Amino acid sequence: EISLKYGADRLGKRHDDSMRKFRDNRLGAFIHWGLYAIPGGEWNGKVYNGAAEWLKSWAKVPADEWLKLMDQWNPEKFNAKAWAKMAKKMGVKYVKITTKHHEGFCLWPSKYSQYTVAQTPYKKDILGELIKAYNDEGIDVHFYFSVMDWSHPDYRYDIKSKEDEAAFNRFLEFTDNQLKELATRYPTVKDFWFDGTWDASIKKNGWWTAHVEQMLKDMLPGVTINSRLRADDYGKRHFDSNGHLMGDYESGYERRLPDPVKDVKVTRWDWEACMTVPENQWGYHKDWSISYVKTPLEVLERIVHAVSMGGNMVVNFGPQADGDFRHEEKELADAIGKWMQEYGECIYGCDYAGWDKQSWGYYTRKGKDVYMVVFNPPYSKLLVVKTPKGTKVTKAVLLDGKDIGVKETARNEYNVNMPAKAPAGPFVIKLQIEEDASVTDKYRDALT
Numbered sequence: 547e548i549s550l551k552y553g554a555d556r557l558g559k560r561h562d563d564s565m566r567k568f569r570d571n572r573l574g575a576f577i578h579w580g581l582y583a584i585p586g587g588e589w590n591g592k593v594y595n596g597a598a599e600w601l602k603s604w605a606k607v608p609a610d611e612w613l614k615l616m617d618q619w620n621p622e623k624f625n626a627k628a629w630a631k632m633a634k635k636m637g638v639k640y641v642k643i644t645t646k647h648h649e650g651f652c653l654w655p656s657k658y659s660q661y662t663v664a665q666t667p668y669k670k671d672i673l674g675e676l677i678k679a680y681n682d683e684g685i686d687v688h689f690y691f692s693v694m695d696w697s698h699p700d701y702r703y704d705i706k707s708k709e710d711e712a713a714f715n716r717f718l719e720f721t722d723n724q725l726k727e728l729a730t731r732y733p734t735v736k737d738f739w740f741d742g743t744w745d746a747s748i749k750k751n752g753w754w755t756a757h758v759e760q761m762l763k764d765m766l767p768g769v770t771i772n773s774r775l776r777a778d779d780y781g782k783r784h785f786d787s788n789g790h791l792m793g794d795y796e797s798g799y800e801r802r803l804p805d806p807v808k809d810v811k812v813t814r815w816d817w818e819a820c821m822t823v824p825e826n827q828w829g830y831h832k833d834w835s836i837s838y839v840k841t842p843l844e845v846l847e848r849i850v851h852a853v854s855m856g857g858n859m860v861v862n863f864g865p866q867a868d869g870d871f872r873h874e875e876k877e878l879a880d881a882i883g884k885w886m887q888e889y890g891e892c893i894y895g896c897d898y899a900g901w902d903k904q905s906w907g908y909y910t911r912k913g914k915d916v917y918m919v920v921f922n923p924p925y926s927k928l929l930v931v932k933t934p935k936g937t938k939v940t941k942a943v944l945l946d947g948k949d950i951g952v953k954e955t956a957r958n959e960y961n962v963n964m965p966a967k968a969p970a971g972p973f974v975i976k977l978q979i980e981e982d983a984s985v986t987d988k989y990r991d992a993l994t
């Protein structure tokens with residue numbers, strides 16, 4: 547291994563209470579809310595099909611013109627308690643909120659910037675209202691924070707001169723101040739999810755990314771930090787030059803997921819995926835007909851897919867400028883919530899089972915319980931299960947306890963029956979297993 551000053555500061559997963567909670571939460575929601583919600587993808591009468599939170603870039607709007615949108619920021623339908631109730635009903639255990647996206651507009655009254663809610667007709671501290679409302683519902687709050695800031699004159703995409711260096715050092719100090727302000731004002735925050743960290747200017751300042759991780763962990767013991775913040779001594783991101791994950795969980799799966807067969811390696815570390823409901827819209831876009839919009843079932847499958855490989859899933863919501871949600875997102879939250887109400891025990895606190903993926907769906911595991919989450923019931927009405935050496939299946943039940951029968955068909959191979967009345971949608975079967983000592987030890991190692 548090569549010696550690094552700003553590489554991974556830990557090998558392997560964290561197992562402290564805070565990380566355990568992060569992991570056991572499993573299902574989260576993203577809130578992308580900023581000035582971009584006002585134009586909703588349209589500028590000067592032209593609708594842009596790109597991501598709505600990037601409209602400033604697509605329409606080449608100068609920062610000072612874009613920030614004039616602040617004069618229109620007055621979400622009269624905003625009700626933090628209603629947002630928290632919606633999240634509670636959906637069954638999410640945490641919500642990641644955009645404190646500041648690339649545009650530079652802050653949802654909290656930062657004293658280091660003139661582009662904040664305090665300078666809008668709305669005036670009040672939206673971030674503070676949301677944190678209180680979510681925490682009151684027992685929902686953890688995570689902060690999304692974009693380092694790249696299109697409103698700040700000292701931001702640099704690269705460092706090509708002494709002036710660049712001086713400007714960017716001022717910018718990094720400004721960023722430190724905002725991060726300390728967020729950690730001080732909102733000490734119940736559980737995680738920082740950094741974005742806008744891909745430019746050469748950051749990769750040339752890997753030291754700063756290590757300093758930010760340490761600064762936040764000193765201020766908020768237990769807080770989790772995503773891998774996307776981090777660059778090492780040589781500008782390597784997410785995984786350092788020795789291949790070790792930096793930060794506390796990998797955050798590279800954005801709008802994509804690891805393959806259940808080819809990418810099993812991801813089960814060796816913690817990771818969190820995030821997804822959009824349309825093909826690629828994080829902020830509010832007025833016209834969702836411009837791309838495919840995933841059904842609740844397709845969203846559910848991605849949630850289960852992530853958990854089946856030992857990851858978290860964060861489903862995105864892009865609230866309207868008026869502070870209400872579009873009907874598609876309300877209906878989605880409702881549908882997912884109904885499923886989680888009935889089957890959530892195969893999600894919360896669950897992890898990778900270590901069994902070979904089968905075509906009928908996904909396995910998840912919690913201690914001695916292995917769950918089958920069935921998305922594709924076979925015409926044979928027989929659900930094939932192949933167990934690792936030394937593992938036997940002794941019983942198969944529905945979550946109401948009803949035994950549906952399992953038959954051994956070969957060594958480490960079983961047929962689990964489909965329930966007589968096939969449920970109307972994806973359902974869960976719980977397997978009772980027996981593992982001989984060697985296998986159990988492996989799991990005991992993994993879980994301690």
Ligand SMILES: Cc1ccc([C@@H]2N[C@@H](C)[C@@H](O)[C@H]2O)cc1
Pocket residue numbers: 597599600741742800820828
């Ligand atoms: C190329 C690209 C840059 C930034 C993004 C941001 N990351 C997501 C989590 C959103 O915030 C999106 O604006 C997406 C794609």
